[in-house]
Amino acid sequence: MYVAVKGGERAIANAHRLLEHERRGDRSVPEIGTAQIEQQLSLAVDRVMSEGSLYDRALAALAIKQARGDLIEAIFLIRAYRTTLPRFGFSVPLDTAAMAIRRRISSTYKDLPGGQVLGPTFDYTHRLLDFALAAEGEPEAPATAPVDTELRFPRVTDLIAEDDLIERNPPADPAGPVGDLTREPLAFPAERDLRLQNLARGDEGFLLALGYSTQRGYGRNHPFVGEIRMGEVEVEFEIPELGITVSLGAVTLTECQMVNQFKGSLTEPAKFTRGYGLSFGHCERRAMSMSLVDRALRADELGEERTSPAQDEEFVLSHSDNIQATGFVEHLKLPHYVDFQAELALLRQMRREHEARQNTYPEAAE
Amino acid sequence: MSLAGLQNPVLDQQATFRAVMQALAEPGHAVPAGAVAGEASPLGPVARAIALSLLDFEVQFHLSPSLASAEGDLTFHTGSRRAARPDEAEFAFLDLRHDALDLASFAQGTPEYPDRSTTLVLRVESFAEGNPLTLAGPGIPGSRKCRIAGLPVDFAAQWGANAARSPLGVDLIFTTSEAVLGLPRSTRIIEEAR
Amino acid sequence: MSRTAENYRGYNFAYLDEQTKRMIRRAILKAIAIPGYQVPFASREMPMPYGWGTGGVQVTAAILGPSDVLKVIDQGADDTTNAVSIRQFFEKTAGVETTTETGKASVIQTRHRIPEAKLQANQVLVYQVPIPEPLRFLEPRETETRTLHALAEYGLMHVRLYEDIAQHGHIAKTYAYPVLVADRYVMDPSPIPKFDNPKMHESAALQLFGAGREKRIYAVPPHTKVVSLDFEDHPFEATKFEQPCALCGAKDSYLDEVITDDRGGRMFVCSDTHHCETRRCEGHLGPLGMPVTEAAE
Numbered sequence: 001m002y003v004a005v006k007g008g009e010r011a012i013a014n015a016h017r018l019l020e021h022e023r024r025g026d027r028s029v030p031e032i033g034t035a036q037i038e039q040q041l042s043l044a045v046d047r048v049m050s051e052g053s054l055y056d057r058a059l060a061a062l063a064i065k066q067a068r069g070d071l072i073e074a075i076f077l078i079r080a081y082r083t084t085l086p087r088f089g090f091s092v093p094l095d096t097a098a099m100a101i102r103r104r105i106s107s108t109y110k111d112l113p114g115g116q117v118l119g120p121t122f123d124y125t126h127r128l129l130d131f132a133l134a135a136e137g138e139p140e141a142p143a144t145a146p147v148d149t150e151l152r153f154p155r156v157t158d159l160i161a162e163d164d165l166i167e168r169n170p171p172a173d174p175a176g177p178v179g180d181l182t183r184e185p186l187a188f189p190a191e192r193d194l195r196l197q198n199l200a201r202g203d204e205g206f207l208l209a210l211g212y213s214t215q216r217g218y219g220r221n222h223p224f225v226g227e228i229r230m231g232e233v234e235v236e237f238e239i240p241e242l243g244i245t246v247s248l249g250a251v252t253l254t255e256c257q258m259v260n261q262f263k264g265s266l267t268e269p270a271k272f273t274r275g276y277g278l279s280f281g282h283c284e285r286r287a288m289s290m291s292l293v294d295r296a297l298r299a300d301e302l303g304e305e306r307t308s309p310a311q312d313e314e315f316v317l318s319h320s321d322n323i324q325a326t327g328f329v330e331h332l333k334l335p336h337y338v339d340f341q342a343e344l345a346l347l348r349q350m351r352r353e354h355e356a357r358q359n360t361y362p363e364a365a366e
Numbered sequence: 367m368s369l370a371g372l373q374n375p376v377l378d379q380q381a382t383f384r385a386v387m388q389a390l391a392e393p394g395h396a397v398p399a400g401a402v403a404g405e406a407s408p409l410g411p412v413a414r415a416i417a418l419s420l421l422d423f424e425v426q427f428h429l430s431p432s433l434a435s436a437e438g439d440l441t442f443h444t445g446s447r448r449a450a451r452p453d454e455a456e457f458a459f460l461d462l463r464h465d466a467l468d469l470a471s472f473a474q475g476t477p478e479y480p481d482r483s484t485t486l487v488l489r490v491e492s493f494a495e496g497n498p499l500t501l502a503g504p505g506i507p508g509s510r511k512c513r514i515a516g517l518p519v520d521f522a523a524q525w526g527a528n529a530a531r532s533p534l535g536v537d538l539i540f541t542t543s544e545a546v547l548g549l550p551r552s553t554r555i556i557e558e559a560r
Numbered sequence: 561m562s563r564t565a566e567n568y569r570g571y572n573f574a575y576l577d578e579q580t581k582r583m584i585r586r587a588i589l590k591a592i593a594i595p596g597y598q599v600p601f602a603s604r605e606m607p608m609p610y611g612w613g614t615g616g617v618q619v620t621a622a623i624l625g626p627s628d629v630l631k632v633i634d635q636g637a638d639d640t641t642n643a644v645s646i647r648q649f650f651e652k653t654a655g656v657e658t659t660t661e662t663g664k665a666s667v668i669q670t671r672h673r674i675p676e677a678k679l680q681a682n683q684v685l686v687y688q689v690p691i692p693e694p695l696r697f698l699e700p701r702e703t704e705t706r707t708l709h710a711l712a713e714y715g716l717m718h719v720r721l722y723e724d725i726a727q728h729g730h731i732a733k734t735y736a737y738p739v740l741v742a743d744r745y746v747m748d749p750s751p752i753p754k755f756d757n758p759k760m761h762e763s764a765a766l767q768l769f770g771a772g773r774e775k776r777i778y779a780v781p782p783h784t785k786v787v788s789l790d791f792e793d794h795p796f797e798a799t800k801f802e803q804p805c806a807l808c809g810a811k812d813s814y815l816d817e818v819i820t821d822d823r824g825g826r827m828f829v830c831s832d833t834h835h836c837e838t839r840r841c842e843g844h845l846g847p848l849g850m851p852v853t854e855a856a857e
Contacts, residue, residue, distance in 0.1 A: 079605040080606065188702055328610055328611035331610075339751050342753040345799050375578065390781075478709075481587075481591075533744055537589070551594070
């Protein structure tokens, strides 16, 4: 006697309960607080905010806790929340030249106005496990220096541009429409603003691999890090009804300006080209990868032959989103037995026909 | 004069949409309107409910000369703006009792994106008078007869030209003061009794 | 802490905000006016993964009203986990009545099947679609396939299907079998088995298709011609089963194969659970079936 499988609802409810239990882990160990995540796993918070496209450290920390540290799952939680928020408008374009600098380095000049500021970086740490950390020791307080209010940090690309040696940024177009791929479906070919938005939300691993591939010859574009800067930038919102601009607060950003191989022609003097990367928080790897891929995607515009994956706009933009990717890859675990049954039936029929042919014409099978 | 919006925005928009959806899915079939809003609007209460249900800041509308006074009302309630030209509007509102109709003057879509076309919301007197039209096409089992009062004399010719552009072309939503009737571009007029 | 209806109080009726619903509704109207054409829409991120029905859920949320009765099936069954999960989602966020009875439902959301019972006028069937582009397996680029649809250039598709015949003696597509809608657009019917294809033709119900990840909505209005692609010398043939349903004895329904032991034991049962149950209630019994009683639940 066969009884069909039932009880889906109870199974789901129980699975959720078990998941919560596993998330908590051993209850004799103190529960982690979202403030601890926000403060002590801050780079995970930065990644979740960047790919979640939502600047809110507390919510990102909550998402990381709820997702048991699975950052793509946390990004998913943030995205699903973000989509329910009402839109009031667009901010005034951010001025990263006016950033309150916490880190700023250039690999194209030994020294420059404002100087090289290392800031909090893993760069010159030796990757040796610090067993003292396991004992929860307090670190030293950071070194300090008097604040120099006169100090300015002009963008390296602006300095090069003064000599007309690098392509100019396109002029600002305040009246132009602001593209937003979360409000309108992406159509190809896409404009650079939508490409940059797509990359800014893109999976860090995907961007890293593509950026790396350009360095290995798949769409090489001779990059120099003109500048990486990280710090706080003011976000301003214009209220047209009142004709005033108000500050909404400051966000932490990482910006990478890549200076790339020069271009010139009989009519145009040779100039360096640019690739651009921007990220919420301190996400240097993603800003750098993004700028490499941005430059690669400008192949058509700069008259370069598209030969490599990183230069293929449709390929890159269609596969960069890890929430789309993880959903579709993981959907394979949903039941597919109806389709599988259809395939089984055809396969069995073809096998029978094959057998019949062999029995009828045994010599043909030789 | 300031007109009120929909009484229950969430439910009225849903009901209005479902009536329009059914009207386009069953061309030529007069469907009772899902909701009404603003008897005093020149659009009429059904067309205005449709405007309040389908317009927002992401689309633009066009108003015929006889409905021009409704601009402030629609902008206020929906955030939608009046298009500079008829062929830049996603939705156009006309009153066929007063306005001329030129289907070709609206956005027809492109071969790659036939959906980038104008939807016309047309006010008429009734679905009980007018020359009987016999329709065929998707949404119609065999054929379906309908009447639309006050169509322009060259309507069948204009509609024939619209059908010839298919899958490009415009879609029509006729409204009275209590019902909607759809004529999507896929519908053909196979007979027009005089 | 209970995670029930209270947690959803902050959300709008049927979860989506009104702005999103209007955008989806506009796309649905275009889809109905251009049968088989894939209308791009600004698909939102949903609280369930892409590939798990986000397109169907958005379409259902945009059309659903308080007087609707909703049925959700996956693989034909009302009780598969994903169907249960989506049904619960709408119970929580829209508070609509739900049912497993095909005839009672005004909106049916489905993944991979069309119910066996003939659908009626005023019913809406909402399909969850993973890959809406029927030409995708021939050409991965959207820019190319869009041009092919614009030109109604479907020769490539026919060539590919004929290659199957040359190689296997059959068109080797058993699900997501392409159809021509209203003599114009070639359309992917979503991964329903080709057994279900004939049910799309001239159906009295409105059929809506939502692909969330790929951001496309398309439609087949009621009473619309839907033809499965084929060749004169190799006409389309729906899958047939050699045995009846082991539970209800149905000879004309789509069957799932169930492995009953590790010695090659197999049985075949209706994939449409409501259809099977209805038949057993009516007294039809297959070789392994037992009569449905109140207690059997």
